[in-house]
Amino acid sequence: MDYKKSVIYEIYPKSFCDTSGNGFGDLNGITSKLDYLQTLGVNMLWLCPFFVSPQVDNGYDVADYYAVDPRYGTMEDFDNLVREADRRGIGLMLDMVFNHTSDQHVWFRKALAGDPYYRDFYIFRKGGADHTPPTNWKSRFGGSAWEYLPERDEYYLHLYAVQQPDLNWENPAVRQELQKVIRFWMDKGVKGFRFDVINQVSKGAYRDDPDGDGTRLFTDGPRIHEFLKELNANSFGRDPAIVTVGEMAATRLESCYRYANPQEKELSMVFSFHHMRADFAGDQKWVLAPVDFPSFKQVVFTWQSRMAEHGAWNALFLNNHDQPRIVSRFGSEGVYWKQSAKMLGTLYQLLRGTPFLYQGEELGMTNGHFPTLSDYRDVESLNNYRILTRRGLSPDDALRILAKHSRDNARTPMQWDDTPKAGFTDGTPWIGVNPNCKTINARAELADEDSVFHYYQRLIALRKQYDVVSDGDFQPVTAEDDGVFAYARTLPGETLLVVCNFYGEDYTWQADRTLDGFRVLLGNYPAAAPTGQSIALRPYEALVLYRKGAQA
Numbered sequence: 285m286d287y288k289k290s291v292i293y294e295i296y297p298k299s300f301c302d303t304s305g306n307g308f309g310d311l312n313g314i315t316s317k318l319d320y321l322q323t324l325g326v327n328m329l330w331l332c333p334f335f336v337s338p339q340v341d342n343g344y345d346v347a348d349y350y351a352v353d354p355r356y357g358t359m360e361d362f363d364n365l366v367r368e369a370d371r372r373g374i375g376l377m378l379d380m381v382f383n384h385t386s387d388q389h390v391w392f393r394k395a396l397a398g399d400p401y402y403r404d405f406y407i408f409r410k411g412g413a414d415h416t417p418p419t420n421w422k423s424r425f426g427g428s429a430w431e432y433l434p435e436r437d438e439y440y441l442h443l444y445a446v447q448q449p450d451l452n453w454e455n456p457a458v459r460q461e462l463q464k465v466i467r468f469w470m471d472k473g474v475k476g477f478r479f480d481v482i483n484q485v486s487k488g489a490y491r492d493d494p495d496g497d498g499t500r501l502f503t504d505g506p507r508i509h510e511f512l513k514e515l516n517a518n519s520f521g522r523d524p525a526i527v528t529v530g531e532m533a534a535t536r537l538e539s540c541y542r543y544a545n546p547q548e549k550e551l552s553m554v555f556s557f558h559h560m561r562a563d564f565a566g567d568q569k570w571v572l573a574p575v576d577f578p579s580f581k582q583v584v585f586t587w588q589s590r591m592a593e594h595g596a597w598n599a600l601f602l603n604n605h606d607q608p609r610i611v612s613r614f615g616s617e618g619v620y621w622k623q624s625a626k627m628l629g630t631l632y633q634l635l636r637g638t639p640f641l642y643q644g645e646e647l648g649m650t651n652g653h654f655p656t657l658s659d660y661r662d663v664e665s666l667n668n669y670r671i672l673t674r675r676g677l678s679p680d681d682a683l684r685i686l687a688k689h690s691r692d693n694a695r696t697p698m699q700w701d702d703t704p705k706a707g708f709t710d711g712t713p714w715i716g717v718n719p720n721c722k723t724i725n726a727r728a729e730l731a732d733e734d735s736v737f738h739y740y741q742r743l744i745a746l747r748k749q750y751d752v753v754s755d756g757d758f759q760p761v762t763a764e765d766d767g768v769f770a771y772a773r774t775l776p777g778e779t780l781l782v783v784c785n786f787y788g789e790d791y792t793w794q795a796d797r798t799l800d801g802f803r804v805l806l807g808n809y810p811a812a813a814p815t816g817q818s819i820a821l822r823p824y825e826a827l828v829l830y831r832k833g834a835q836a
């Protein structure tokens with residue numbers, strides 16, 4: 285698959301489509317929606333984990349890498365999904381959670397039972413004389429990254445939930461086991477792999493971080509490139525058709541030059557997250573802060589330019605299963621809901637890289653707006669609610685922060701139709717259905733030529749129709765601080781100009797070049813071809829302009 289000309293669609297199976305009536309999405313549900321996905325025009329499906337798991341972190345706590353959790357179906361259902369997707373020219377990308385396992389994985393159970401071989405699969409350390417943890421590192425989900433085992437008077441490391449003990453990648457036996465997992469799924473016809481927090485598997489020295497929570501020490505660690513090259517050579521690198529993407533939490537730009545440069549033989553591309561911190565306060569996620577648009581634009585432009593200079597490839601996204609819905613976060617749910625959803629899709633899908641759209645993004649799905657704590661399911665959100673209220677925040681103030689930042693905003697069931705359960709399940713959904721499924725749903729949008737769905741269909745088609753989208757250079761156009769996100773993609777004799785009014789007000793934009801000779805390939809308003817050097821942009825207006833001939 286030519287990942288530079290492809291669009292990848294992320295599916296959170298638990299929330300996609302339930303065919304068994306247990307309230308959980310399942311593999312047969314995905315199979316039943318392949319025609320819908322083929323109509324949308326996507327080329328590959330990234331499936332979040334569906335392996336055997338106690339579901340503490342919705343499957344990112346894996347208890348058996350080789351087996352389908354019965355909640356999601358059977359291995360025969362998976363084999364059928366591979367066949368049916370392949371018939372439609374759609375590949376499958378599986379999610380490999382290799383930084384940690386579930387504490388119910390047999391390896392960890394054996395380690396706790398004292399088996400020395402499996403004990404070295406994990407990271408056990410003695411604490412300090414004063415009963416302090418081995419280091420001051422913090423879990424990404426709140427609290428210490430070390431869990432004390434009184435019966436052994438030692439700790440084990442978990443960068444995420446307590447029930448997600450970190451694997452010891454310094455142990456070659458661990459790395460060989462994980463390479464076997466990848467080869468197993470390759471043999472079953474899988475054509476892509478997403479690697480969960482893979483840049484945190486090389487921990488370096490276990491020492492206190494005097495200036496922080498340890499992230500600087502265990503992120504992009506000392507052996508990470510060596511480990512990735514070894515993983516590549518002993519598994520997916522044996523099939524040049526396989527596409528890989530690394531989730532690089534808290535990564536550095538310089539590290540990503542290497543992760544995603546084909547000459548390094550590590551990965552095809554990387555997810556980075558610095559642009560998704562534009563509504564954080566400094567490094568703090570669990571606060572209410574406005575969107576810092578100039579910072580968002582500057583980060584995206586910097587990553588686009590620098591990664592291109594170093595021959596490295598980006599995975600492009602604004603939504604995923606960990607991020608609140610972007611139309612609620614950076615756009616508008618009000619009168620300009622549709623325009624802002626289309627504008628945000630245009631803004632990122634035509635950048636240099638491979639776009640990953642997240643289930644429901646193509647419909648303009650919004651945040652869940654859960655009114656009570658009992659509506660939440662996410663371990664990270666529930667942990668942080670406790671932390672916020674322990675710090676003295678009122679329950680209402682803490683719930684306001686969860687409503688804005690919780691990952692559960694992205695995990696409400698996919699909205700297939702306008703019935704009370706949105707056509708997601710006949711049973712009791714594991715998490716609440718967004719009542720706005722009455723108007724925001726696939727059935728309605730498939731029937732409406734002006735829908736977000738049909739706009740995304742046309743947006744996705746541009747990547748296949750115009751080489752300048754897949755192969756063109758990137759040039760920032762509006763780097764200075766104004767309300768427009770505009771950039772150019774160029775090939776000799778071709779220019780694509782993408783202009784997005786990021787705000788909900790009219791704005792007259794002065795272009796850095798004459799717009800004569802450009803034609804409108806796509807827009808979220810009825811638009812005539814602009815002329816001269818300025819465009820009167822309407823609220824959240826997006827325009828894709830194209831000119832063939834002398835560089836504009």
Ligand code: TEU
Nearest residue numbers: 341344381424444480481533569606664
């Ligand atoms: O996410 C890693 C990660 O850092 C995210 O949890 C996200 O950055 C954080 O929630 C922002 O506050 C991966 C998976 O995508 C996520 O679903 C898992 O919970 C996590 O790893 C542990 O496997």
